[in-house]
Amino acid sequence: MSAIGLRRPGAPDEVPLTPETRRQRRRRERRQERQEERDATIPVQLYGLRKGTVALITTACVLFAIFTLVPVVWIIINSTKSQTGIFSSFGFWFARPFQFFHNFSLLFQNVDGNGTYLQWFGNTVLYAVVGGGGATILAGLAGYGFARFRFRGSRLFFYIIVGALLVPIAAITLPLYLVYAKAHLINSPWGMILPSLVSPVGVYLMRTYIDLSVPRELLDAARIDGAGEFRIFYKVALPLMVPGLMTVLLLSVVAVWNNYFLPLIIFSKNSLYPLTVGIGVWSQVAERSGGNSDLYPLVVMGGLVTIAPLIVLFLVLQRYWRGGMLLGSIAN
Amino acid sequence: MSDTALDTARDAPPPPSRAAAQRRSDRGSAWSRRRDRRGLWFITPFMVAFVLFTVVPLLYAIYESLFTTRIIGGTVFSGFSNYSTVLKSGPFWGGFGRVVIFGAIQIPVMLVIAFFFATVFDLGVAKFGRVFRTIFFIPFAVPVVVAALMWGFLLEPTYGPITHLANAFGFTGTNFLSSGLLLPAIILIAIWEWTGYNSIILYTALKSVPRDVVEAAILDDTPLWKIVVKIKLPMVRPAIVMLIFLNSIGALQLFVEPEILSYQGGSITNTWTPVVDVYNTSIANAQYNLGAAMAVVLGLVIIVISVGSLLFRRRSGELA
Numbered sequence: 132m133s134a135i136g137l138r139r140p141g142a143p144d145e146v147p148l149t150p151e152t153r154r155q156r157r158r159r160e161r162r163q164e165r166q167e168e169r170d171a172t173i174p175v176q177l178y179g180l181r182k183g184t185v186a187l188i189t190t191a192c193v194l195f196a197i198f199t200l201v202p203v204v205w206i207i208i209n210s211t212k213s214q215t216g217i218f219s220s221f222g223f224w225f226a227r228p229f230q231f232f233h234n235f236s237l238l239f240q241n242v243d244g245n246g247t248y249l250q251w252f253g254n255t256v257l258y259a260v261v262g263g264g265g266a267t268i269l270a271g272l273a274g275y276g277f278a279r280f281r282f283r284g285s286r287l288f289f290y291i292i293v294g295a296l297l298v299p300i301a302a303i304t305l306p307l308y309l310v311y312a313k314a315h316l317i318n319s320p321w322g323m324i325l326p327s328l329v330s331p332v333g334v335y336l337m338r339t340y341i342d343l344s345v346p347r348e349l350l351d352a353a354r355i356d357g358a359g360e361f362r363i364f365y366k367v368a369l370p371l372m373v374p375g376l377m378t379v380l381l382l383s384v385v386a387v388w389n390n391y392f393l394p395l396i397i398f399s400k401n402s403l404y405p406l407t408v409g410i411g412v413w414s415q416v417a418e419r420s421g422g423n424s425d426l427y428p429l430v431v432m433g434g435l436v437t438i439a440p441l442i443v444l445f446l447v448l449q450r451y452w453r454g455g456m457l458l459g460s461i462a463n
Numbered sequence: 464m465s466d467t468a469l470d471t472a473r474d475a476p477p478p479p480s481r482a483a484a485q486r487r488s489d490r491g492s493a494w495s496r497r498r499d500r501r502g503l504w505f506i507t508p509f510m511v512a513f514v515l516f517t518v519v520p521l522l523y524a525i526y527e528s529l530f531t532t533r534i535i536g537g538t539v540f541s542g543f544s545n546y547s548t549v550l551k552s553g554p555f556w557g558g559f560g561r562v563v564i565f566g567a568i569q570i571p572v573m574l575v576i577a578f579f580f581a582t583v584f585d586l587g588v589a590k591f592g593r594v595f596r597t598i599f600f601i602p603f604a605v606p607v608v609v610a611a612l613m614w615g616f617l618l619e620p621t622y623g624p625i626t627h628l629a630n631a632f633g634f635t636g637t638n639f640l641s642s643g644l645l646l647p648a649i650i651l652i653a654i655w656e657w658t659g660y661n662s663i664i665l666y667t668a669l670k671s672v673p674r675d676v677v678e679a680a681i682l683d684d685t686p687l688w689k690i691v692v693k694i695k696l697p698m699v700r701p702a703i704v705m706l707i708f709l710n711s712i713g714a715l716q717l718f719v720e721p722e723i724l725s726y727q728g729g730s731i732t733n734t735w736t737p738v739v740d741v742y743n744t745s746i747a748n749a750q751y752n753l754g755a756a757m758a759v760v761l762g763l764v765i766i767v768i769s770v771g772s773l774l775f776r777r778r779s780g781e782l783a
Contacts, residue, residue, distance in 0.1 A: 171670070172587045173677060178687045180588065188588050192595045195580065198655065199598055202613035203605075205624070209616070222617070222624030273509035280502025288506065295517050296709075297766050299716050301741045302758035306520040306527060309751060326516040334509060360501045389606040391719050392738075396746060407608040414612055415726040431616070434609040441604035449597065 203438070210234060210435045214427045234432040243416060243424060246401035248433050251409035255388060255437075257320065258405055262327030263384035270330050270383075271376050274337025275368055279350060289338070295331045300392055308396045318400045327387045333379040340375030341368070381448060388441060406437045521762075528756035538752075545756035554734035555757060559715075559764070561646065562736050566714030569650045570707060573658050578703070580658075581665035582691050585672075596666070599659035607656060611723035614652045615640070619727065640729040648729075649720045661706055668702035669695055704776070708769065715765055718742065737761045 175185065208224065209217050211231040220226035238248035277289050307326060308317070316322040345368050353363045391407045398404055401412070410433045417426035531541035549555055583589045584596050602610065617625045618639035629637040639648045672695055680690050718738040725731035733743040737757065745754025 171674065172585075173674065173681070175586070175588055177681050178586070178588070179681075179684075180687060185588055185590065188583055189590045192580070192583065192589045192591075195576070195658075196595055196598045199602060199659065202610070202617060202655070203601065205617060206613050217616075218622040222622075222627075269509040269512060273506040276502045276505030280499055280505070282499045282502045285502065285506075288510065292513065295513070297712065297762070297769050298517070298521055299738070299758055299761045299765060301716070301718075301738050302524050302755075302762045303517055303520045305741065305745055305751070305754055305758055306523040307516070309527065310520065310523060325512070328512045329509070329516050331513075331517075360504075364505070385604070389608070391606075391608050391722075392742075396742075407606055410612065411608055411723060411726065414615075414723070418726050418728060430612065434612055437609050438605045441606075442601055445600065445604045446597065 206431060206435050206438075210428075210432045212428065212431075214425050217427050217431065230428070231432075234428045235436075237429050238432060238436060242429060243413075243426060245412050245416060246404055246409055248406075248409065248429070248436070250402055251404050251406045252436070254320070254403060255405040255407075258323050258327065258390075258394075259384045259387040262324045262387040263380060265324070265328045266330040266333055266383040266387075267376055267380040269328055270333030270337045270379050271369075271372060272364075273334045274339075274341050274375075275345075275364060275372070277334070277338045278341035279345065279347065279368070289334075292331045292334055304393050304396055307393070311397055317397055318403055320403060322397045323390075323394055323403075323405070326393060327383075327390070330379070330383050330386070333383055336379055336382075337372070337375055340378075341372060344375070345371045377448065381445075384444075385441065406433070410434060410437065524755045525759055527752050528759050530752050532750070532752060541752075545753050546760065548753060549756050549760050554732070555737060555740055555760075558734045558736045558740050559761075562715050562717050565646060565650060565653075565717055565736075566711055569653045570710045570714060572650075573654045573661060573710070574703065574706060576654070577658050577662035577706075578665055578696075578699075580662045581669055582695065584662075584666050585669040585695075586687070586691075588687075596663070600663055601659065602656050603660040605656070607719040608723055610656050611652055611720045612727070614648070614655070615724050615727035615729070618648055640724060640727065642730045645721075645724065645729055645731070649717070649724070652720050653714075657710070661710070664706060665699060665702060668699040672698045708772070711768070712765055715761065 205222055209222065211229050211234070212220065212226050213228055213230055216226040216228070238252075241247045273292075277285060303326070307322075311317045311319075311322050316325075349367055350363055353367050358366070388405075389407065390405070391411070394403075394405050394408045395411070398408065401409070404412070410430060413426050413433065414430045417424050417430060420426070528545050529540060529542060530538050531544060532538045580595070580599060584592050589595065605613075617623050620626055620638040620640055623639070626637055626639065629639075638644065676694060677690060680694055685693075716738050717736045721729065721731045721735050721739055722742070725735075731739065733747070734740040738761070741754050741757045741761070744757060745751045
């Protein structure tokens with residue numbers, strides 16, 4: 132109740148955040164978004180399409196959706212199978228013995244001496260959260276610095292950062308490996324985390340996003356009120372940057388989660404592997420052993436458990452990659 | 464791009480006259496000049512990481528590429544000899560040709576599909592558009608390693624369900640992981656992986672096409688395909704150009720798909736793509752210097768292509 136009383140005039144949407152109303156608010160927001168989308172879309176009837184066209188296009192969508200889902204369905208079904216089942220039964224139906232839970236339990240063991248999936252999962256989460264989160268923070272600060280300040284060299288620095296997009300990953304990763312060998316960063320989690328903090332795309336996106344959504348006048352007003360620059364950043368700019376930051380966070384977490392080349396090169400200790408390298412090693416061993424190692428169910432289950440969290444994350448954060456998938460609007 | 468032109472105009476140094484200097488000191492009071500310097504504090508954390516983990520490694524790669532390690536005699540300065548080795552290396556350029564073919568097929572096919580679906584979602588001419596949009600985006604959440612593994616299983620020459628399907632349609636003995644079909648297989652995987660992402664970006668771009676323009680066209684009885692091709696497509700052209708650019712840079716660095724498929728029995732040579740070559744040369748064969756030279760050459764080629772296409776577009780009047 133008191134929250135309503137304290138509500139600032141500029142923020143009419145703020146309602147007390149008891150658990151129930153928060154859910155209600157989310158639902159209301161979603162409904163509102165959908166309504167806005169409907170309002171922005173021209174009614175299909177106006178296009179004067181022939182009757183079958185919508186059905187035809189929907190069919191095309193269905194076909195592409197099948198193409199998209201085929202591997203995902205395959206991996207879900209085959210995560211329940213034994214190694215024999217994976218290879219000798221029909222790929223798109225279940226087969227006995229049903230050993231989903233057995234396969235899942237293998238993820239917690241060091242099956243073949245090459246490492247434990249659970250540990251790799253933990254490593255990946257660590258690298259993705261610290262690396263991706265850190266990259267987002269650095270990109271947010273730098274984007275703000277570039278978008279809202281003019282200082283000596285600001286344009287030059289910015290162009291150099293954008294130019295770094297042209298440098299092949301290999302040309303950076305390989306020397307990192309050589310430097311790490313000297314700096315004792317080989318087989319250190321920092322070897323993976325520190326380079327992940329650099330996201331030129333993130334800086335570029337944040338600069339453009341801030342240019343569009345953080346008004347200079349607002350910052351100047353805060354300055355006249357006597358607020359310090361960091362306070363202004365934190366209190367005034369940051370809240371307006373959140374959708375952009377969420378997009379950059381999503382992109383950087385995915386980038387670290389997907390990274391294969393860097394960890395492949397710098398880690399020789401399997402207790403430091405991220406999922407990508409660990410699963411890669413398993414599949415290599417499985418193939419070399421000619422199917423004798425019984426590792427294939429692990430590869431399949433490992434793959435499934437690798438993609439599941441990200442898919443869930445994306446479904447949950449949908450509104451951000453839609454509202455915030457800035458790239459498209461930026462290029463215009 | 465017009466934004467940068469504006470920036471240039473805004474930042475142009477004032478004429479070095481007394482009046483200008485006076486004006487500048489009026490405008491740039493101590494307060495605002497200090498404020499400007501504080502901008503540096505915001506970019507410093509990033510710049511430190513950027514210098515340490517991008518600039519320094521890159522310079523170090525160039526430095527390393529100028530040396531040669533011999534079994535007898537240790538590491539000696541060898542000038543550009545690694546570069547001449549790379550430039551004369553048939554396999555390296557063979558791999559380069561392969562990624563060019565890969566990009567030349569994969570990128571247009573993907574962008575056509577992506578644009579088609581972006582248009583469909585934008586116009587709302589399919590039922591359940593939101594559902595499809597979500598489904599199409601799922602592969603972006605799948606690490607390329609896992610994507611390659613899943614498709615590797617599906618395309619496996621003996622057991623793979625898609626191989627069975629091909630056999631059932633009369634293509635007996637099809638081996639998608641053989642040297643002949645591997646490139647198409649990888650193109651397929653890349654299309655699967657990236658179409659949804661590109662489609663969402665184009666969809667966002669299409670959303671910014673002003674509604675009244677389209678409505679006016681509808682009132683003129685313009686057929687829908689014409690609205691899409693003549694009005695919407697030109698307006699999202701910058702986004703398409705940017706996607707071509709980003710995807711090309713990615714294509715030239717193709718590595719994960721061939722590497723993973725090679726674990727699954729794909730017939731990948733050690734020099735299949737430039738980055739596969741860099742990896743095998745420097746890590747497997749421990750010829751770091753040569754590998755560094757390869758990486759630098761690849762970077763130079765990417766820079767030449769990017770700058771070249773930028774100049775070309777500028778000359779043909781696309782850019783301000």
